[in-house]
Amino acid sequence: MNLRSDELAMRVWFRLIRLEARMQVAITERLREIGLSVPQCDVLTTLTEQEGVSQQVLARRLYVTKGNISGLLDRLETAGLVERRSTEADRRQYEIHLTSAGRISAEKAIALQRAYIGSTFGRMDTGTLADLERLLVAVRDRIRAEDEEALADRIGS
Numbered sequence: 279m280n281l282r283s284d285e286l287a288m289r290v291w292f293r294l295i296r297l298e299a300r301m302q303v304a305i306t307e308r309l310r311e312i313g314l315s316v317p318q319c320d321v322l323t324t325l326t327e328q329e330g331v332s333q334q335v336l337a338r339r340l341y342v343t344k345g346n347i348s349g350l351l352d353r354l355e356t357a358g359l360v361e362r363r364s365t366e367a368d369r370r371q372y373e374i375h376l377t378s379a380g381r382i383s384a385e386k387a388i389a390l391q392r393a394y395i396g397s398t399f400g401r402m403d404t405g406t407l408a409d410l411e412r413l414l415v416a417v418r419d420r421i422r423a424e425d426e427e428a429l430a431d432r433i434g435s
Contacts, residue, residue, distance in 0.1 A: 301398075308390045313357075314383060317342075317350055322359060322376065322384035330373040332365075359383055 281289065302316065309319050320340050325331075331339075337347040351374060354360040359380035362372035376384065399407065 304394060305391065308394060309387060312383065312386050312390065314387055317346075318354055318359075319384075319387045321347075321350055321354060322380055323388055325360065325374060325376050326381070326384045326388070329375045330363075332371060332373060336374055354380070 305319075306316055309316060314322070317340075321336065324336065324339055333347050333351065334344060336351075337344050340347065342350075351360060351362065355362065357379075358377055361375050361377055363375055365371045365373055402410075
């Protein structure tokens with residue numbers, strides 16, 4: 279089967295989209311077992327890397343809007359997994375911290391993800407994984423360049 283470059287690109291694109299969807303479903307199901315959604319997991323695991331960040335910083339790190347992060351934090355705070363603490367410099371601003379229950383949930387979520395990664399990617403040989411990473415980085419870099427070109431075109435218009 280000889281495919282033209284554009285046909286092959288489309289086929290690879292759809293395979294990647296479907297693979298990402300399957301992985302999201304698998305992780306969603308596993309997280310649901312411990313009472314978390316994927317966005318909630320993202321917040322908790324991000325806070326394990328650095329606590330005390332503002333809602334704005336957290337939203338930027340997770341690529342979501344300030345409105346989305348506010349709703350997520352409301353639900354996580356109600357569940358007793360995070361707490362907002364006023365900053366010393368400005369009592370109107372808050373730093374986000376994990377509670378002890380939040381840290382336990384984050385650790386469970388991380389363990390679930392590690393187990394899934396171990397049973398999927400972890401079963402691939404190191405050379406194949408290195409090749410896959412190299413290819414994914416190349417695609418990421420091409421997409422970043424495309425985004426920058428599109429932004430430059432919009433600004434230049």
